[in-house]
Amino acid sequence: MILDFLFGWLSTDMAIDLGTANTLVYVKGQGIVLREPSVVAVKRNANVQKVLAVGKEAKMMLGKTPGNIVAIRPMKDGVIADFEVTEAMLRYFIRRVHKRRALVRPRIIVSVPSGITQVEKRAVRESAESAGAREVYLIEEPMAAAIGAGLPITEPTANMIVDIGGGTTEVAVISLAGIVYSKSVRVAGDKMDEAIAQYIKKKHNLLIGEHSAEKIKIEVGNVVPEPPYEEIEIKGRDLVTGVPKTVVINASEIREAINEQVETIVEAVKSALERTPPELSADIVDKGIVLTGGGALLKNLDKRLRDDIDLPIIIADDPLSSVVIGSGKALDNLSILKEVMIS
Ligand SMILES: Nc1ncnc2c1ncn2[C@@H]1O[C@H](COP(=O)(O)OP(=O)(O)OP(=O)(O)O)[C@@H](O)[C@H]1O
Ligand SMILES: [Mg+2]
Numbered sequence: 337m338i339l340d341f342l343f344g345w346l347s348t349d350m351a352i353d354l355g356t357a358n359t360l361v362y363v364k365g366q367g368i369v370l371r372e373p374s375v376v377a378v379k380r381n382a383n384v385q386k387v388l389a390v391g392k393e394a395k396m397m398l399g400k401t402p403g404n405i406v407a408i409r410p411m412k413d414g415v416i417a418d419f420e421v422t423e424a425m426l427r428y429f430i431r432r433v434h435k436r437r438a439l440v441r442p443r444i445i446v447s448v449p450s451g452i453t454q455v456e457k458r459a460v461r462e463s464a465e466s467a468g469a470r471e472v473y474l475i476e477e478p479m480a481a482a483i484g485a486g487l488p489i490t491e492p493t494a495n496m497i498v499d500i501g502g503g504t505t506e507v508a509v510i511s512l513a514g515i516v517y518s519k520s521v522r523v524a525g526d527k528m529d530e531a532i533a534q535y536i537k538k539k540h541n542l543l544i545g546e547h548s549a550e551k552i553k554i555e556v557g558n559v560v561p562e563p564p565y566e567e568i569e570i571k572g573r574d575l576v577t578g579v580p581k582t583v584v585i586n587a588s589e590i591r592e593a594i595n596e597q598v599e600t601i602v603e604a605v606k607s608a609l610e611r612t613p614p615e616l617s618a619d620i621v622d623k624g625i626v627l628t629g630g631g632a633l634l635k636n637l638d639k640r641l642r643d644d645i646d647l648p649i650i651i652a653d654d655p656l657s658s659v660v661i662g663s664g665k666a667l668d669n670l671s672i673l674k675e676v677m678i679s
Pocket of ligand 1: 353354355356357358359413414415500501502503504505524525526550553554557628629630631633634635655656
């Protein structure tokens with residue numbers, strides 16, 4: 337009886353990966369139940385704000401809204417940029433997961449970038465609380481990513497993880513359930529998209545939106561010059577004539593456009609290696625480095641890292657889900673949760 341009761345409320349517990357690009361929700365005992373872009377479309381009339389759409393539907397509106405509607409990405413560089421909208425988004429997702437059983441107040445574990453400030457942590461905690469959480473736990477993203485990728489984080493051995501998301505790249509070395517070294521740089525997928533839009537503006541006099549830039553990156557982005565040299569047709573607005581036009585862009589142009597961001601990520605990995613204690617470095621030589629996050633899917637990024645640092649580089653299975661799976665596993669296993677959550 338008491339067990340039933342306990343199980344009943346425990347099972348509403350959830351893990352949320354509140355990402356700059358995507359938000360994922362994992363429910364205890366069910367796995368991943370929601371995966372949506374972190375975008376909210378809001379209609380503004382006088383002083384009233386009304387949420388029109390959240391997730392995929394809102395993402396389709398990015399850059400296409402009339403004056404009184406804005407499509408907002410409330411997370412920027414891995415942290416909350418717009419508190420109110422983040423809270424509205426979280427509330428919407430939590431309700432959807434609970435099928436509008438409004439009385440349910442779950443315990444929620446939220447992943448945050450390593451090294452975020454106290455103020456930024458409080459913002460996450462408060463927005464989850466006002467969105468309906470009864471209790472909020474925080475877990476560092478690289479720790480969650482390592483658990484999600486199935487690394488033996490509690491053993492006395494080095495687990496090196498590189499999580500490349502939309503807003504941040506997190507590099508960490510984990511041993512005995514603790515972070516030995518971590519570094520978070522605010523360069524990841526979004527900065528690549530911006531760089532692509534800039535490049536196309538400069539070189540082809542063509543204005544494109546962030547959505548198109550991301551599509552180009554995903555379709556023809558390739559970090560290593562390697563045939564086939566894929567091409568893509570892009571439509572945008574001509575900067576000179578103001579009229580819509582189409583240009584053809586090839587993979588090597590995109591490689592050039594995002595080179596600086598890729599370089600920053602490679603440097604972050606190198607500097608982590610330089611700061612890792614020698615015994616742990618020896619483990620990394622054997623076990624290599626695991627890549628997670630959507631950025632791990634950028635074509636040949638793994639090859640580029642392998643060529644540069646000469647270590648085994650492994651892309652996690654389903655890198656877009658590693659963080660939420662890891663947070664979810666921590667939720668399923670309270671002894672892990674106790675060891676890895678941050679206060
Ligand atoms: N196949 C692909 N090739 C290149 N980039 C990709 C691919 N698929 C997704 N991405 C990029 O991955 C990023 C999203 O990854 P992810 O969902 O891990 O980020 P996030 O967790 O929301 O962000 P953060 O962890 O920084 O807060 C986006 O920039 C997206 O463009
Ligand atoms: Mg992430």
